[in-house]
């Protein structure tokens with residue numbers, strides 16, 4: 285396997301010599317990319333179905349984003365929130381016009397957007413009902429980021445292990461279990477936080493009836509409904525935000541990943557009534573609303589709100605889903621294809637259980653970049669503008685990787 289050549293070993297040594305051991309990067313060094321094509325240091329090309337973890341919504345180096353970034357880079361880089369700025373104002377005006385929300389708080393990542401949302405939800409409950417109404421109800425297997433509050437709210441206990449004491453007052457329930465949600469939400473609940481599709485946790489779509497019940501329970505108990513759309517947002521599931529196709533409207537929504545198309549930015553969106561609780565001095569960020577990030581995000585919104593782009597998400601989703609179903613029936617590697625839009629997961633069948641990483645590595649060898657969602661799901665989150673022929677090529681290479689897993693050729 286050429287991915288484990290000498291140069292790869294050298295790369296692993298260079299990484300471990302200077303980087304904290306937080307990650308285990310794949311055995312290639314990407315040096316340039318365009319659209320859905322990634323080239324590594326040895327000149328080898330890969331078809332990108334990973335999209336920087338649902339970030340590169342328009343592929344790599346999209347000309348409209350390059351133009352927005354370079355134009356802004358020659359105009360105004362950074363001011364801090366001691367000032368406001370035109371790109372941030374314009375982005376907030378557009379996000380509020382395009383969603384239920386009326387107010388925006390800008391951050392730089394998904395974790396920070398969720399941190400802002402969770403702090404806002406607690407502060408709003410505190411302002412109206414006092415300190416006892418502070419509980420957060422969240423899902424097992426949920427992922428909301430890596431700050432201490434967001435790992436505590438997230439549903440993977442291992443991510444919080446050894447970092448305690450962690451924030452308290454958080455309850456976890458199994459996804460799509462209505463009865464469990466009904467018993468967890470009560471007078472002490474400040475907020476329920478949900479990913480419309482539990483992404484990192486295995487691409488589990490929440491049922492519309494479950495989301496509706498969450499909305500009702502929040503209304504009954506004066507709690508806020510928070511949708512973490514960090515991964516599902518910005519066109520990923522076929523509408524600008526996933527909630528818009530589900531008919532359930534949250535009080536707070538978080539967005540990041542694809543919002544900057546690869547430039548770091550995140551945001552918490554809320555109604556005016558809720559947002560009023562984050563009064564002057566209660567929260568902040570040095571870089572949040574940075575003109576470079578906001579200029580790029582404005583260019584992302586220009587493209588992602590085009591009907592033809594959203595139509596491509598639906599068409600390529602159907603194509604990739606069909607192709608992955610076929611790979612499953614031909615090789616026996618997948619037994620179910622999950623997700624919506626261009627957030628898809630192939631659930632590994634019993635013989636390959638726990639081997640998502642092996643399949644991902646096999647796919648690198650066959651020339652396609654994918655992701656995992658836990659040990660049992662291979663995930664793809666390609667650029668929303670991926671073409672039909674690129675998707676076909678990706679599927680061919682995924683099929684070749686799947687065949688190596690089951691030892692057939």
Ligand SMILES: *Cc1c(COP(=O)(O)O)cnc(C)c1O
Pocket residue numbers: 392393394395396398427428429430479483484512513514515516540541
């Ligand atoms: C990626 C992700 C986050 C965290 O975003 P970062 O930018 O890595 O902090 C939060 N929530 C969801 C649903 C995500 O997919």
